Structure formats: structure tokens, C-alpha cells
Amino acid sequence: MCGIAGLFIKDPELEGELGSLLAKMTSTLCSRGPDSAGFAIYSRAGGDKAKITIAGPSPVFDIGAVGEHLAAALGHGATSVVRYSHAIVAVAPDDVGRAEEWLAANHPEVTVMSEGKSLEIYKEVGYPDDVAKSFGIAGMSGSHGISHTRMATESAVTTNGAHPFSTGADQCLVHNGSLSNHASWRRELKREGIKIKTENDTEVAAAYLTKQMRDGHTLGEALKSSLDDLDGFFTFVVGTERGFGVLRDPIACKPAVMAETDRYVAFASEYKSLTCLPDIAKAKVWEPKPATVYFWEHS
């Protein structure tokens, strides 16, 4: 089943409410995915620094200590902030590679959830409302965000198996559905040098898009070619540093509804999760067509 919510803010005055609106939207989708939940928050509040979101093997793991050690090891004004089981380490943009090397050498048990100028990913096993509360999602602000409630099918219920998946800087993807040719694409993409950490089908879709964009394609083109290359059923919602995209497979098994006003574009698995949005009664509400790429971008 699974549930997806996404919110792309057009009116900067609404950015302060991104977290609270996204948490409310996600709350109505708990029954679609009670296993685990995740949130991708895009915020440029970090200035010029790159943000690395890291998580340990369990919520009781002292991720704060790892974040502090990493910041100290990197220097150049790096800082670390803990949010529940994750730490956001802000580093000089040139230090991202060093940070990942340091983590691999000193803390192989730690997972890098995301890295980039604006993306932070928070995901954990548990009931989605509880996960949102633990991370304090409702208090976050940002330009766009995506959330996912998971009912696992293709891989185990673990923190790293939760969505969103990020396989490239500031890129993330969530998925409702399942892919049947992910094993062969995983081998192919790994050969191409794309990092894939789990046995999850969705991570392969994220890695596929990362590879296409690495090869010079736009996100729109990458999504379009995925219709030919990925076999299975899916509704994807993807985020980039400035953009937000939606794609459904040609059969469109999985539900999707969108709403747009002058202030925002919103996506949800069910209309119910859009009803908390401002002026929803006046919004243009529609169902995205199958095999059609939708994309919005901040200038």
C-alpha cells in the first residue's frame, strides 16, 4: 500500500509552515503505511555549507557523539546538530568526500541518509505520527518536502529500508508500488559506480535517476526513460535541490491526487491528506495522468 505526501511551496511566507503542513498531511496516511515513515525536508537555511544527514544502527545509538567527532575531524567550521536518531553535520562543500571517508573508516555502522546543500532526510521504523513527533518535523521550515509512510513489500522493515532514498546530492525519491527488475538494475548501476546500500527496490529507482542525471539528462528526461527501463508498478515523487516531480506508471495502479494554488503545489496518495492545506477548497485539484512527467522548480 504505502502513502506519499509532498508539498512544494511557491509563496516564501508559507515556508515556515512546511513541516507542520507536511506532518499533518502524513498523519492521514498512517493506515496506508504503519511500518515506518520518512521525511525529506529541503531548506536553504544552512547557507553555503553542505549538510550531511547521518543515522546510527538504532535510535539508542549515540549519533550525537559521532556527529561531534566528525565535525571536529573535518574542521573548517563544521557543526553537528542532533535530531532524535539522526545528526545533521554542516560542513564546507569541499569536505563532503572527506566526511564520507572518515565515516567509512571510523564508523561503518553509521548510514549517510543524504547529503547536499538543502536536503535533510529523517526516517525511522515506527508509526508515522510517532516518527514525525520524534524528529520534530512539525517545527521545521523549508521550500519543499516529501514524506512517505511504508507498508513493506520488497525488503525488510528497517530504518534504512524506509523511504525517502537518496543516491545523489540533494536528490531523493519515494515510491508507492513495487519494481520487479530491481535486482538486474542494481547490478548494472553498481557497475556504473552508483552507490546502493540496501536490497530495497525503491533505492534502485533512486539510483537509476541519479545515474541518468549524472550522464547529463534532466530529471524530466530521467523520469521519462524510467518508464521504459523500470518494470513494475509505481507512483514516484522525487525531490531535487530546487524541484519536485511526480510520475505514475502507465497502468497507474497506485493512487495519486494533486492540488495547486498560487501558494503551493501538493501531492498525496489520498485526497484526505490535502484537506489540511490552506484554501484547499479553492485549489485546482486533479489526478496526475499515467506515464506523464510533472515537475515544478524554484527559480
Place this chain on the structure above:
Amino acid sequence: MSAVDLSTSSVRELNAALHALKRDTNDTLWTVLNPDGEHSIAAGVDAPIAVNVRGSVGYYCGGMNKHANIVIDGSAGQGVGENMMSGLIHVRGDASQSAGATGRGGLLIVDGNASARCGISMKGIDIVVKGDVGHLSAFMGQNGRLVVFGEAGEALGDSIYEAHLFVRGPVAALGADCIEKPMRDEHKVELIELLAAAGEDHKVDVAEFRRYGSARQLYNFNIDNAGAY
């Protein structure tokens, strides 16, 4: 008149009250306020009552409906009127996927568009969509009529049995074993009756519609092929 506000009552309470109504009830006018996309609103009603839903609904609104006249003053999620037996459901906005799926009788009217799989496996329901329908509409349609004022998506009437399809706009593609058929006078009369039931008579010209149905090559056993089995 009874009013149920779903911001203070649950859908379960609403549906329990509707299910408790006897066929000869005098409590025949119901209003549902603040539906806010909740699922299964007024599903399983079995009494000749009117239910006015003031807003958009989630999945399966009016599912299995028998005898009731349900008006949705908004849009409907998946499976509106699924397996409807009789009565009328009128969606004033758009309908999501599988509108009227497996419906056995009654009339479903959608003022806007209906998306994919409208009337999938229909078994006697009549569906009038004043906008477009998505792909795979009337898939395996066994009986009943689907009328579309706008366009139809890919694979219209795929693997169709004996449902009658009338489409005014272009059809992206016909599904397996679905063909265009001549629009004879008897079919025009059939369409006029359907339009009248939907309150659209004299507003649209039946001559603008084309008729589609089964080529009967797929579901009929052909004795010449007996050796192949």
C-alpha cells in the same frame, strides 16, 4: 431531515445510522457535512432515501448502493458507486479510478472527468460521464451502458463482453476485442433514454456519439478451435 457532521461524528456512526433505516422509513432526507475525503461514506445503503454529501469524498462512496439517491457536491475518490445495485449516484466534480466498478444496476452520473478503469467489469450499471474517461474504461464490461461526452483513454472496452459504450469524443485506442459498431436508430433511442435519465436530454446531440462494443471473438468459444485445446 437528518444531518450528520463528519467533523464531530465518525463515518462508522453515519453508516450505522443509514444501515438501520427500514425500506419504508420516513427519514428520507440526509445531509452529510464536512466529508473531507473520508472513505466509505454512505456505503451499503439499502433504503429509498436521498443523501446529500456536501464536499469531496474518499474511496468507495456509495459502494453497494441499493435504492438510494446520493449526490456528492464535490469530487470522489476511487471506486465511487462500486458494485452499486440500484438507485442513483451523482458526482458533481470529478471521479477517481474505478468509478462504478462491477456495478450491477442503477445510474452513476459524473459531471466532470472519471479517470482510469471507469466501469471496470460493469455488470448492468449505467454510467454517464460528462467529461473524459481514463484508460481501460469498461474493461471486461459484461452488461450495462457507459456514456462519455468527452474523450476516452487507451484500451477502451478491453476484453469487453456485452456492455454498450457510447463515446462522443476521440478514443485514444480500443482494447482487445472492442470494435466500433453502427449507431442504428435503436441505439439512438437507447442513448436518448440514458441522457434523459441523466437530465441531459435535448442538451447534447445523440448523432455526435459513436458506439463501441464486443467483436465477440475473444469470449466466445469457437468450435473450429476445439482441436487446439
